[in-house]
Amino acid sequence: MVHDELQQSKLSMPDSENGAPFSVLQQLIGLQQEYHYVPRHEIDRLAVSSGVSESHIIGLIEFYGFLHTTPRGEYDILFSDNITEQMQGSHLLADLLSKGLGVAIGTTREDRRVSLDYTSCIGMGDQGPAALINGQTITRLTTNRIGQIIQLIEASTPLSQWPKTLFEVESRAERRDIVLNSEYQPAAAIEACLKKGPAAIFSQLEQAGLRGCGGAGFSTAAKWRFCASAAAEERFVVCNADEGEPGTFKDRFLLQSHAERLIEGMTLCAAAIGARTGFIYLRGEYRYLLDSLQRVLDQRRKERLLGNAILAHDDFNFDITIHLGAGAYICGEESALIESLEGKRGIPRPRPPFPVTEGYSGFPTVVNNVETFCNAALIIQQGPEWYRQVGTTASPGTKLLSISGDCDRPGIYEFPFGTAIAEILSQCGAHQTMAVQVGGAAGRLIPETEFNRTIAFEDISTGGSFMIFNQNRELLRVIENFTQFFRHESCGFCTPCRVGSSLLVKQLNKVMVGHATTKDLEEMSILGSLMQKTSHCGLGQTAANPILDGLGKFPKLFQSRLRATSFEPAFDLDASLEEARLLTGRDDPEAHLEGGGV
Amino acid sequence: MNNQFKLDGITVPFSAGETIMDAALAAGIYIPHLCHNPEFKPHGSCRLCTVNANGRTVAACTTPASEGMEVENATHELTTQRRLLLKLLFVEGNHVCPACEKSGACQLQAVAYHCGMLAPEFVHFYPKRAVDASHPEMIIDFNRCILCELCVRASRDSDNKNVFSISGRGIQAHLAINSTSGKLADSSFTSSDKAARVCPVGAILPKHKGYNIPIGQRLYDQAPISQVGDVAKHQELADE
Numbered sequence: 001m002v003h004d005e006l007q008q009s010k011l012s013m014p015d016s017e018n019g020a021p022f023s024v025l026q027q028l029i030g031l032q033q034e035y036h037y038v039p040r041h042e043i044d045r046l047a048v049s050s051g052v053s054e055s056h057i058i059g060l061i062e063f064y065g066f067l068h069t070t071p072r073g074e075y076d077i078l079f080s081d082n083i084t085e086q087m088q089g090s091h092l093l094a095d096l097l098s099k100g101l102g103v104a105i106g107t108t109r110e111d112r113r114v115s116l117d118y119t120s121c122i123g124m125g126d127q128g129p130a131a132l133i134n135g136q137t138i139t140r141l142t143t144n145r146i147g148q149i150i151q152l153i154e155a156s157t158p159l160s161q162w163p164k165t166l167f168e169v170e171s172r173a174e175r176r177d178i179v180l181n182s183e184y185q186p187a188a189a190i191e192a193c194l195k196k197g198p199a200a201i202f203s204q205l206e207q208a209g210l211r212g213c214g215g216a217g218f219s220t221a222a223k224w225r226f227c228a229s230a231a232a233e234e235r236f237v238v239c240n241a242d243e244g245e246p247g248t249f250k251d252r253f254l255l256q257s258h259a260e261r262l263i264e265g266m267t268l269c270a271a272a273i274g275a276r277t278g279f280i281y282l283r284g285e286y287r288y289l290l291d292s293l294q295r296v297l298d299q300r301r302k303e304r305l306l307g308n309a310i311l312a313h314d315d316f317n318f319d320i321t322i323h324l325g326a327g328a329y330i331c332g333e334e335s336a337l338i339e340s341l342e343g344k345r346g347i348p349r350p351r352p353p354f355p356v357t358e359g360y361s362g363f364p365t366v367v368n369n370v371e372t373f374c375n376a377a378l379i380i381q382q383g384p385e386w387y388r389q390v391g392t393t394a395s396p397g398t399k400l401l402s403i404s405g406d407c408d409r410p411g412i413y414e415f416p417f418g419t420a421i422a423e424i425l426s427q428c429g430a431h432q433t434m435a436v437q438v439g440g441a442a443g444r445l446i447p448e449t450e451f452n453r454t455i456a457f458e459d460i461s462t463g464g465s466f467m468i469f470n471q472n473r474e475l476l477r478v479i480e481n482f483t484q485f486f487r488h489e490s491c492g493f494c495t496p497c498r499v500g501s502s503l504l505v506k507q508l509n510k511v512m513v514g515h516a517t518t519k520d521l522e523e524m525s526i527l528g529s530l531m532q533k534t535s536h537c538g539l540g541q542t543a544a545n546p547i548l549d550g551l552g553k554f555p556k557l558f559q560s561r562l563r564a565t566s567f568e569p570a571f572d573l574d575a576s577l578e579e580a581r582l583l584t585g586r587d588d589p590e591a592h593l594e595g596g597g598v
Numbered sequence: 599m600n601n602q603f604k605l606d607g608i609t610v611p612f613s614a615g616e617t618i619m620d621a622a623l624a625a626g627i628y629i630p631h632l633c634h635n636p637e638f639k640p641h642g643s644c645r646l647c648t649v650n651a652n653g654r655t656v657a658a659c660t661t662p663a664s665e666g667m668e669v670e671n672a673t674h675e676l677t678t679q680r681r682l683l684l685k686l687l688f689v690e691g692n693h694v695c696p697a698c699e700k701s702g703a704c705q706l707q708a709v710a711y712h713c714g715m716l717a718p719e720f721v722h723f724y725p726k727r728a729v730d731a732s733h734p735e736m737i738i739d740f741n742r743c744i745l746c747e748l749c750v751r752a753s754r755d756s757d758n759k760n761v762f763s764i765s766g767r768g769i770q771a772h773l774a775i776n777s778t779s780g781k782l783a784d785s786s787f788t789s790s791d792k793a794a795r796v797c798p799v800g801a802i803l804p805k806h807k808g809y810n811i812p813i814g815q816r817l818y819d820q821a822p823i824s825q826v827g828d829v830a831k832h833q834e835l836a837d838e
Contacts, residue, residue, distance in 0.1 A: 350642045496683060530679055
């Protein structure tokens with residue numbers, strides 16, 4: 001029963017000690033922190049207390065990248081493996097740490113002191129190379145810092161006693177426009193809603209033309225209206241702070257420096273649609289923000305801007321709980337995010353029904369990006385005309401970009417919609433740029449010939465990731481990095497994405513090692529198109545973009561690596577004989593096949 | 599039956615709330631599928647039933663039919679797509695038809711024939727997967743599992759047992775059994791469970807009997823899947 005589940009989930013808030021199924025994921029995250037893995041006896045205990053099966057719990061642990069059934073080291077280190085960090089030497093630094101600590105990458109040292117591995121982009125592209133240590137973010141890694149970390153670990157220094165400078169995450173904007181230049185006035189938006197009513201709010205957001213800032217660009221007014229008009233006893237407000245798109249970090253900036261705006265926006269939404277409960281789904285990689293966000297929530301509760309009888313309106317009760325993610329990019333997809341909030345594996349739901357009619361616990365739910373809520377609050381405070389003063393007709397207002405890669409000043413930039421790529425490149429100090437990846441791994445690769453194109457929903461739409469590659473970069477490495485990312489992050493639900501993302505990595509590898517032929521390129525493009533057309537959700541539909549864009553816009557990259565033959569077997573016959581040669585102790589010419597056996 | 603839409607030019611009636619697949623099945627029109635079984639909640643994971651509805655590619659099993667909708671199903675383009683999806687399923691697992699007890703009554707094999715798939719094309723993954731023969735009555739061969747989750751749904755929704763679930767992520771996703779040892783014998787599974795009779799491939803099979811019906815006389819040896827439909831339906835009839 002939907003209502004029973006709701007009852008249980010409500011009991012689980014804010015602390016999750018009562019064992020409701022919805023709280024299982026949050027409890028597992030706690031156990032992972034406590035033990036550095038989830039021990040069998042805790043799985044059994046949790047199964048009993050929550051009423052879900054052991055296999056369900058193991059299913060969760062095996063789904064989420066930050067949960068483990070086998071022990072990790074006391075210091076669990078994960079290097080962010082985005083391409084921009086690789087360009088800053090992250091692999092060399094990881095190797096240095098690996099040698100210094102005597103632990104191979106991808107393993108745990110025998111004394112269980114330390115584990116070392118890579119993880120998907122942790123949202124520090126402007127201050128990388130970065131890593132997570134027991135979930136805490138370390139930025140701006142250098143050889144010096146690696147040396148320092150080795151000493152701290154070998155001396156068993158508790159993380160709380162490590163120098164604070166290691167954990168500093170800078171939070172500033174390189175370029176500000178109307179949104180970041182505006183003063184936020186506490187409660188202005190909520191008061192407006194309580195005074196003028198929901199219809200006025202929807203209409204103002206509509207006039208402003210606010211569209212979802214996560215990248216899809218759905219009308220915010222329409223979303224809120226749909227949710228408000230769905231017949232239901234409960235409604236929910238969910239903030240998608242699972243900023244997992246490689247190269248994106250603008251939500252991190254908002255969460256760190258403008259959390260009040262976000263909470264105001266969520267509370268405004270709650271007042272407008274009639275919700276009593278809200279969630280912030282904070283990606284596990286941003287755990288370092290948890291305390292500061294909790295403080296903002298507490299402060300607002302004290303100021304009667306959150307909790308019961310908000311602004312002395314006896315009938316307006318709304319509170320927010322923070323849920324942590326646990327290392328799964330797919331949970332940025334709104335229905336997968338809801339599944340995850342409900343303590344399940346993050347598998348996207350079939351649509352329809354959409355979350356606005358059947359979301360969290362089956363109730364109508366608004367899921368919006370961090371930036372969308374912040375902008376909604378400011379639009380109600382400043383008026384729709386204020387927002388429309390910049391941008392284009394179809395894309396009013398501004399967009400926060402996370403700029404990283406080859407430029408002098410990486411960081412957060414607020415640009416009006418309609419700004420050309422060339423203008424953005426000039427403002428962040430990019431030189432001799434070969435290509436820009438706009439919108440992250442799932443976005444588009446833009447070659448120099450298209451730098452006159454603009455950031456706008458009607459041209460190049462983006463959630464905010466903007467990665468720059470200059471002419472010295474090997475673009476095929478970029479494409480390979482993104483393709484591997486999707487293989488790692490595919491949820492495994494549907495055939496084309498689950499199998500296709502693995503096959504693309506294999507096929508691309510064939511190109512990288514110089515074994516591919518024209519037929520392989522054709523196969524990649526057919527496979528990519530199949531994934532675009534038939535995948536269940538946006539992840540699978542975009543997973544082939546890097547390869548398809550590469551083939552379409554930089555065909556020479558691929559062609560220059562092809563073999564001249566029209567067909568090449570998928571394996572090297574001579575290399576396959578290596579095991580036999582080792583077993584027989586032979587290495588004479590007779591034991592080899594000329595030309596790889598082809 | 600007041601509503602209707604076009605499926606490859608044929609007028610198909612539907613009632614409110616029905617999916618494209620529901621309406622097609624009722625009208626006797628075959629849309630290739632593996633994870634769909636009308637007895638259970640639509641899933642939409644195999645993607646074989648992908649059709650073009652008003653120009654959009656959607657899964658027929660999860661998309662509601664709507665008045666006047668134009669749906670393309672048996673087109674050259676869609677059959678080519680399906681063939682490719684089938685090839686992905688074949689290379690992902692270890693499907694050795696000549697050595698499989700389900701051959702001739704296997705939906706994966708039958709749909710592959712229907713779509714004209716002759717060779718696997720892609721590099722086989724050859725995953726290392728175990729066989730669970732612990733149960734006295736039934737055997738699970740994970741090599742053949744295509745992750746359609748029909749056993750998961752049947753055990754949960756029909757048997758009220760929750761014997762099966764999916765674990766892992768991406769290409770590591772796999773069927774898991776809910777028991778302390780992870781073995782089927784230690785679960786509450788029995789051969790009379792609904793979940794024992796819904797597998798479209800040879801992943802869940804009864805023990806102690808094999809090749810009762812000789813190869814050549816099996817369901818899809820006699821008529822193509824487009825005419826006789828799902829194997830589970832026939833299994834059910836045979837059991838009664």
